[in-house]
Amino acid sequence: MILIDYKDRRxxxxxxxxxxxxxxxKGILPxxxxxxxxxxxxxxxxxxxxxxQRAYGELERLGYIxxxxxxxxxxxxxxxxxxxxxxxLFKELDAITDKALxxxxxxxxxxxxxxxxxxxEKLK
Amino acid sequence: MILIDYKDRRxxxxxxxxxxxxxxxKGILPxxxxxxxxxxxxxxxxxxxxxxQRAYGELERLGYIxxxxxxxxxxxxxxxxxxxxxxxLFKELDAITDKALxxxxxxxxxxxxxxxxxxxEKLK
DNA sequence: TTAACTGTATTAACACGAATAGTACACTAT
DNA sequence: ATAGTGTACTATTCGTGTTAATACAGTTAA
Numbered sequence: 001m002i003l004i005d006y007k008d009r010r011x012x013x014x015x016x017x018x019x020x021x022x023x024x025x026k027g028i029l030p031x032x033x034x035x036x037x038x039x040x041x042x043x044x045x046x047x048x049x050x051x052x053q054r055a056y057g058e059l060e061r062l063g064y065i066x067x068x069x070x071x072x073x074x075x076x077x078x079x080x081x082x083x084x085x086x087x088x089l090f091k092e093l094d095a096i097t098d099k100a101l102x103x104x105x106x107x108x109x110x111x112x113x114x115x116x117x118x119x120x121e122k123l124k
Numbered sequence: 125m126i127l128i129d130y131k132d133r134r135x136x137x138x139x140x141x142x143x144x145x146x147x148x149x150k151g152i153l154p155x156x157x158x159x160x161x162x163x164x165x166x167x168x169x170x171x172x173x174x175x176x177q178r179a180y181g182e183l184e185r186l187g188y189i190x191x192x193x194x195x196x197x198x199x200x201x202x203x204x205x206x207x208x209x210x211x212x213l214f215k216e217l218d219a220i221t222d223k224a225l226x227x228x229x230x231x232x233x234x235x236x237x238x239x240x241x242x243x244x245e246k247l248k
Numbered sequence: 249t250t251a252a253c254t255g256t257a258t259t260a261a262c263a264c265g266a267a268t269a270g271t272a273c274a275c276t277a278t
Numbered sequence: 279a280t281a282g283t284g285t286a287c288t289a290t291t292c293g294t295g296t297t298a299a300t301a302c303a304g305t306t307a308a
Contacts, residue, residue, distance in 0.1 A: 011265085011266055012266080013266080013267090022223075022226055025226060025227045025228075026227065037284085038283080038284065038285090039282090039283085039284095047267080047268085048268045049268095050267075050268070050269085053284080053285075053286095054266095054267095056284090057285090067283095067284065068275090068276090068283085069274065069275050069276080069283075069284050070274075070275030070276035070277080070282085070283050070284065071275085071276060071282095071284080072282095072283060072284075073283095073284080082227065082228070085227055086227065086229060089229065090237055092220055093220055093224075093234065093237060093238070094241065096213065096216055096217055099146075099213060099216075100213055100217075102146055102149065102150050103149045103150065103206070103209055103210065103213070104149075105210060105213065107238055107239070107241070107242040110217065110238055111235050111238055113214055113217060114217070114234055114235055114238075115231070115235065117218070117221060117231070118231040121231075135294085135295055135296085136295080136296075137295080137296090161253080161254060162254080162255065162256090163253090163254085171297085172296060172297045172298075174297070174298085175296065175297080177255080177256075177257095178295095178296095191254095191256090192254085192255080192304090192305090193254075193256075193304050193305080194255065194303075194304030194305035194306080195253095195254060195255080195304080195305060195306090196254055196305095197254095197255080
């Protein structure tokens, strides 16, 4: 369900946060779905339970999950988080765009690239 | 010429590499332009010369500069580096696109966002 | 030649944060 | 009761970015 990428330089707990964010945002983990227990996931990934706990704590702080003592951690209702997620993404897109313009890539080429991807998608 | 962003979590040397990469790619530092000396830049940025040297070493390894002992570091001819830079950027764009699709943002909205930016640009 | 610049190399130490280890406690369900 | 959950806390290890202090080598201009 969750994979660790050791080529990724970011901390493990941050990677775990990201993966669950994606799973929850995509609806793969619908509201109220139980997440793996802290200990189980730690064993499965061969990392320390504290690292999982830190990730779960972060996810709760961000509103992606809620935890019930003695029962487990569960996916939260994230409908109200979507807008802020979108805003963050468009901000990232702006950063990439700036970088592109800086090295001489035009708006048109960026758009063309996305359109090309979209076309390829349709063929599948 | 170069600024350090202490909010940026990445290492200083990596930030410096990025800044010079941008300056060179944008042509602000044309081929054979001399870069600040290791010691001067260290003083200017109030950081250790070793950190600058590490950044310069990295830039040389990447082909952005060349160094002449006793003289200084100079911007290299990067015409042949452009294609690989562009490839890297499009790869980043693909990653963002994936992320966007994952949370329900369509290709159309991405393209619209870029076009909107382009329009705003024209107004200036 | 000498002085003042350049880059380069090396070693040691420091600082910070990620990750681990170990333990303890509280709650829930069977 | 037992075994599963989450939570809290402290101590330690470990990696690595950064600093510090020198030393050496090449270039340039007085």
